[in-house]
Amino acid sequence: DAGVIQSPRHEVTEMGQEVTLRCKPISGHDYLFWYRQTMMRGLELLIYFNNNVPIDDSGMPEDRFSAKMPNASFSTLKIQPSEPRDSAVYFCASTLGAGAGELFFGEGSRLTVL
Amino acid sequence: SQQGEEDPQALSIQEGENATMNCSYKTSINNLQWYRQNSGRGLVHLILIRSNEREKHSGRLRVTLDTSKKSSSLLITASRAADTASYFCATPSSGGSYIPTFGRGTSLIVHP
Numbered sequence: 001d002a003g004v005i006q007s008p009r010h011e012v013t014e015m016g017q018e019v020t021l022r023c024k025p026i027s028g029h030d031y032l033f034w035y036r037q038t039m040m041r042g043l044e045l046l047i048y049f050n051n052n053v054p055i056d057d058s059g060m061p062e063d064r065f066s067a068k069m070p071n072a073s074f075s076t077l078k079i080q081p082s083e084p085r086d087s088a089v090y091f092c093a094s095t096l097g098a099g100a101g102e103l104f105f106g107e108g109s110r111l112t113v114l
Numbered sequence: 115s116q117q118g119e120e121d122p123q124a125l126s127i128q129e130g131e132n133a134t135m136n137c138s139y140k141t142s143i144n145n146l147q148w149y150r151q152n153s154g155r156g157l158v159h160l161i162l163i164r165s166n167e168r169e170k171h172s173g174r175l176r177v178t179l180d181t182s183k184k185s186s187s188l189l190i191t192a193s194r195a196a197d198t199a200s201y202f203c204a205t206p207s208s209g210g211s212y213i214p215t216f217g218r219g220t221s222l223i224v225h226p
Binding site for chain 1: 159202219
């Protein structure tokens with residue numbers, strides 16, 4: 001399998017612009033997670049899905065952030081409008097089954113908001 | 115909610131030496147995982163230890179778990195320059211969702 005695929009790998013945008021990050025999980029995995037990594041806050045869970053349904057979005061910072069999973073092979077994380085404090089590396093991860101088992105991470109999307 | 119915290123934050127050693135990193139957590143867990151992250155890359159799973167296990171080995175890695183002290187350690191023996199990376203412990207979040215939550219990690223530098 002190709003692993004979890006994220007795009008873009010790098011994104012530089014200006015404050016106020018819309019940003020869309022994309023993720024393709026490993027085929028057959030039924031859980032998908034979006035994490036954000038910064039030096040200050042470490043790795044934070046933003047939202048996770050089970051069988052394409054959002055289960056817990058309590059980690060989403062504010063209404064400017066939204067995530068969707070229209071099917072089992074695709075998810076998006078959207079920031080609108082973006083702000084400089086959103087600059088971070090955003091990771092998507094997937095796994096099979098519950099129980100806090102092994103997560104498979106993508107390579108991340110590094111976002112810089114000027 | 116964040117559970118685990120790694121210690122130390124940074125570790126610098128010479129090639130061939132052993133590296134020990136620790137993880138402390140707050141509430142009862144059913145397992146604990148260790149991950150590695152190379153600079154600019156995603157996290158990669160290293161090892162999972164269950165709450166009924168005290169020690170687990172994988173190659174040059176040794177993980178221990180002390181549930182009475184709510185702590186775990188990761189030992190890398192005979193370190194190599196290629197072991198330079200950040201290492202994270204992950205524990206199931208409190209509240210029953212069992213979603214892995216991560217500490218801030220230990221940054222390990224192995225000098226050749």
